[in-house]
Structures are given as C-alpha cells and as structure tokens.
Amino acid sequence: xxxxxxxxxxxxxxxxxxxxxxxxxxxxxxxxxxxxxxxDRMTVFDDDMRxxxxxxxxxxxxxxSVKQFGIDEATKVRxxxxxxxxxxxxxxxxxxxxxxxxxxxxxxxxDPRYVGLHYAPHISDxxxxxxxxxxxxxxxxxxxxxxxxxxxxxxxxxxxxDKIDG
Numbered sequence: 001x002x003x004x005x006x007x008x009x010x011x012x013x014x015x016x017x018x019x020x021x022x023x024x025x026x027x028x029x030x031x032x033x034x035x036x037x038x039x040d041r042m043t044v045f046d047d048d049m050r051x052x053x054x055x056x057x058x059x060x061x062x063x064x065s066v067k068q069f070g071i072d073e074a075t076k077v078r079x080x081x082x083x084x085x086x087x088x089x090x091x092x093x094x095x096x097x098x099x100x101x102x103x104x105x106x107x108x109x110x111d112p113r114y115v116g117l118h119y120a121p122h123i124s125d126x127x128x129x130x131x132x133x134x135x136x137x138x139x140x141x142x143x144x145x146x147x148x149x150x151x152x153x154x155x156x157x158x159x160x161x162d163k164i165d166g
Contacts, residue, residue, distance in 0.1 A: 007156065012139075056161075061137050062136050077123060078125070096121075
C-alpha cells in the first residue's frame with residue numbers, strides 16, 4: 001500500500017532549495033492549493049511538472065488591488081489582477097490549468113473553492129514581505145511543498161523555467 005503526502009504547488013518570490021523547511025510558507029503565488037498524492041504517483045507528477053514548464057513561460061506579475069482573505073478576512077493579499085505583457089488571467093491561466101489537470105488525475109483532497117474557474121492569483125502579505133501596487137516581479141519557479149506531521153512545510157521539489165531539468 002502506498003503512503004500519501006500532502007503537497008501544494010507555488011511559485012516563490014525568493015529562491016528556495018530542496019529540503020528547506022518552513023513553519024509558515026515563504027512569500028509565494030499559490031499555483032495549486034494543498035492536496036494529497038500517493039507517493040507511488042510522484043514520478044508521474046514530477047514528469048507533469050516538467051511538462052508544465054516546457055509548455056508555458058515564466059510569469060512576470062504586477063501587484064494589483066488589495067483584498068482581505070481568510071478567516072474573518074484577516075489576511076491582506078495583493079491580487080494579480082493587472083495584466084502585463086507576460087501575465088494575464090487568460091494566457092497565464094495555463095500554468096494553473098496544467099497543474100490542475102495533473103492533480104485531478106493523480107491526487108485528491110483539494111479544496112475546489114480555489115481551483116479551476118475559481119482560481120484567483122494573489123500574494124499574501126507576510127511579516128517579511130508584501131507586494132506593492134504596480135510592483136513588477138519575475139517568477140522563475142514552480143515549487144512543490146510537502147506538509148509533514150508537525151505541519152512544517154518542506155521544499156520537496158523546485159522546477160525552474162530557465163532549467164527545465166530542475
């Protein structure tokens with residue numbers, strides 16, 4: 001019987017390395033929220049993530065409007081609702097859509113309120129980083145985080161657009 005891991009896919013604002021551990025996630029754009037994946041499917045998922053990079057381009061995002069998310073709307077986020085030459089919700093929805101396809105085929109246990117047509121790209125403010133209105137940021141990675149039994153977030157894999165082989 002295969003074991004299961006709890007994973008998410010994000011694009012971090014700053015460089016992270018495989019094996020790095022966090023109590024709370026570093027500043028990031030969530031590409032796909034937490035889901036469960038049987039470990040015997042990880043090789044196929046890994047191939048799918050490499051394919052996402054081959055079929056898409058690295059996003060260049062611009063900080064847009066502010067919104068409050070979360071329980072009691074206590075988390076301030078910067079929405080990515082301003083199109084740029086390298087990011088808009090139509091053409092760059094493909095990164096999310098390709099990851100969504102992989103997770104829907106291989107994984108389970110994700111919250112459907114945040115995926116597919118409900119996808120609302122944003123970056124949450126943190127104690128260490130907030131994105132300013134009209135700030136331009138180049139994202140160069142898809143990072144897979146694993147949540148362990150102590151709820152720590154571990155970097156499981158980093159895929160770079162400029163290095164398809166990760």
